[in-house]
Amino acid sequence: MARLILFNLLAIFLFKHFLDNISTPSYKDTELTAPKELKIINYKTNNNYPYSVSIQKKGSHYASGALVDKKWVLTVAGEFYNTRETIKLFRVRLGSVNCKKGGVLIPLKSIEIHPSYVYKEPSFDIAMLRIANGLEFTDYIQPIPLSDVKGRVVSAKFVATYWPRLIVNGKVLPRSAKERLKPYSMRVSTQRSIPWDKCYMISQEYNYSLHVSSICMEPFISHHSPCMPDAGAPIAADGGLWGITSSWISDDCLTQPSPTIFTRISSTHIRPWIDSLL
Secondary structure, X not given: OHHHHHHHHHHHHHHHHHHHOOOOOOOOOOOOOOOOXXXXXXXXXXXXXXXXXXXXXXXXXEEEEEEOOOOEEEEOOXXXXXXXXXXXXXXXXXXXXXXXXXXXXXXXXXXXXXXXXXXXXXXXXXXXXXXXXXXXXXXXXXXXXXXXXXXXXXXXXXXXXXXXXXXXXXXXXXXXXXHHOOOOEOEEEEEEEEOHHHHHHHHHHOOOOOOOOEEEEOOOOOOOOOOOOOOOXXXXXXXXXXXXXOOXXXXXXXXXXXXXXXEEOOOOOXXXXXXXXX
């Protein structure tokens, strides 16, 4: 345990040192409010985050998402890129902070992947899932408004809601994995943004070009195993949905935590596609 804590502290130090040594132009800061720590939600209802969705495959949590309409859930594209022909295996659970029980469990009708998404790349990593049955809103099941805020974000704190994934790429996480602490309970965490210019420089190190529709956040270490992004986690601030967390990870994530990337909803490259489906 001591070695693991030391590794996490060293990883955070190295990443921050890397950021501090990248020079960027100065812009006016945009500061958004959020809780200050990770929380594990244990109660049964989903009153504080009624838009949060657990997307399940064969009864196990597969990815997170956000309810944006009576018929649609926004989520990540990467986890569904090769699953469109097996849609009958999926369900969405709404209205509960426990991904195993409570709320309602509904099948899906269709999956729409953003047309510009390229498999295993972070840009345009967003998809829309259409719910098969009619959905009634309650105090615990509510859509989240889509953010219309445009312009450059330099400094911000966002709220992410998600459930830990215990099966990734067909492999079950070991018993020692951090995700096994109360694995069925929703997590709520604060994640800080990285200036786009700095993140673009980081992306060049990985030989890809970060699209302007993406926003980067600092790696989230606590309660996470290495190379385990919160695929599909809604990113919210000021009462609106700002984006969806990408499933992308860097090749060297075991030794150098890569930034968390999310697709920005208000981008002119993203919002018209969403509106065309709603």
